Amino acid sequence: EIVLTQSPTTTAASPGEKVTITCLASSSVSNMYWYQQKSGASPKLLIYSTSSLASGVPDRFSGSGSGTSYSLTINTMEAEDAATYYCQQWSSNPPTFGAGTKLELK
């Protein structure tokens, strides 16, 4: 199965700061998907097909990448963005998730 390695594991950002989360795949994947999970809640789709914003997601979020390296960027951190972020692939079975990146508000 494809292993997804996220970095950093934990990070903190001040309001207005730019945040980048990286997801490295153990084999090349055609697309990456990103989810946001706030404490005590279920994951919410943020980005699909590497760079497309899910419905209702603010445009300060963006995704990019190809092959084995993908990233999620928050252009200007807001307090409500404090959460854990997961990448996910389904280029091969089974679909797998990264271990998550916890983003805290500084």
Add this chain to the structure above:
Amino acid sequence: QVQLQQSGAELVKPGSSVKISCKASGYTFTSYDMHWIKQQPGNGLEWIGWIYPGNGNTKYNQKFNGKATLTADKSSSTAYMQLSSLTSEDSAVYFCARGAYWYFDFWGPGTMVTVSS
């Protein structure tokens, strides 16, 4: 709007089985895969499998073969997952999630299963 309503928390004994439910509304239940995903406390997400309610087809993560059984009731738009021979390793939150091509676009709130004697 799409909603997935899951059954309540379960406290079950080791060696027993549990069946949790996921009632869908706001879309055509038989037209989308329903997936199940496991999250252990402090851990990441693990895909268990999917069922296509339209015809009952299923596919499982090999790791969960023999552990999870997925079913669906078209008449009530409800998907079910039965977990058998429960151990402490099965203690987790289990999410149902609607499938959209290669990702999961709507998630249920999760059902916590605690395995303890």
